[in-house]
Amino acid sequence: MSLTIAIDGPSGSGKSSVSREVARRLGLAYLDTGAMYRAATWWCVRNGMDLDDQPGVAGLVEHIPLVMVTDPQAPTVHVDGVDVADAIRDSAISTAVSAVATNLVVRAELQARQRAVIAGEAVGGFSGGQGVVAEGRDITTVVAPDADVRILLVASEDARLARRARDVHGTDDAASVDATRDQVLRRDADDSTVSQFHVAADGVVTIDSSDLDLEQTVQAVLSVVQRVVGASA
Template sequence: MEAGELSTVVAVDGPSGSGKSSVSREVARRLGLAYLDTGAMYRAATWWCLDQGVPLGDGPAVAAAVRDLPLVMGMDPAAPTVTVGGRDVGAAIRSTEISSQVSAVATNLDARAELGRRQRELIEAERSGGWSGGRGVVAEGRDITTVVAPDADVRVLLTADEAARLARRAREVHGSDDAAAIAATRDQVVRRDADDSTVVEFQVAADGVVTVDSSELDLEQTVVAVLGVVGRAGDPQARAPR
């Protein structure tokens, strides 16, 4: 990257159903930045372990499998992709089977360390080139603001109350937010957040991290709110919503 050129890293953390994936993708699209879904990396690692017959309860075996994970992340926010060993697993990793088991990988500290290392490499690549041509990246997950990219230019904790998060995830997975759909979704949201919170804090903002509560906001309003945080951070690349 030539002297004088600028790159931006926007880090977004939050619990399940807070809207962080949809919001982060749209923020990245509007700012012309790359988009990194770190949660998809954990899902891909879970899919890989199951595909390779690795017992998720065997911590060392899971860590070894993750170190060998042949993962490629496509970081175009308009069409992000997840490829493992040349196979597009973007749809497969969103299955209920993966959702119900991903915490086994996400709470494996050695697996987290390996995936965190890869995430930092991807972020650094976008600072100097990559899909964005060096403009930067919006990275979202659960420990981006505190562990993976604590020096990000903008750090946001995107949250929402439990009822809003359950309803959103139910509509996403089941196409409805009626009582049955919410009940069927509860494990994916509440239990997974409880499991993952044993190894990382993503429900309370760390020092310097701006909280955006989307409980009463729709997607567009939340995107505008996050873009506002970027703008107030003094990022010269921040642009008005369009």
């Protein structure tokens, strides 16, 4: 039986770390859809594209030579044969990605590719047909609204800012939190103009990770999976 788990949430909710670990424990593939938007942004910047030129950006992204490696223990992203997993986390890409992620034509192109990855993992791919954990902003509502398990992972603003500060700066002191505030909150505000990831849609289970560590959040997700899959067995 193939299993598709869709996990959405705002920046700093923990969805990437949690999704990777859930995928690893269940023997599933892992798809980071946010990395696809970052890779598209990197590709546009590399090609000297003005990100405000929406038709130009869309045309370039339509033909992006993008390969997603869906091994949860070593996920990576290749563009035109180049491993860009580290490059797409650069602060310059983080600052620019919303301009690409809010381009509706780009979203349609990458959503189609995301659906193709999910469909591929149902019959083969890294998981050998076992399925995938896909995470992002609109997986539960647009990309895979028929996923077996749909979860919205949320957290308080303070918790999200602290987590992102630790990820980027290695500490969550006041200066580090302030340094990541604009990146986190502005990205969420920009992306919320094209997708809804703050309130769960019908049938989507909300998990609040504000007061949970990684293991506790993983267990909360696995409990939802067990409950939903058990009910459908």
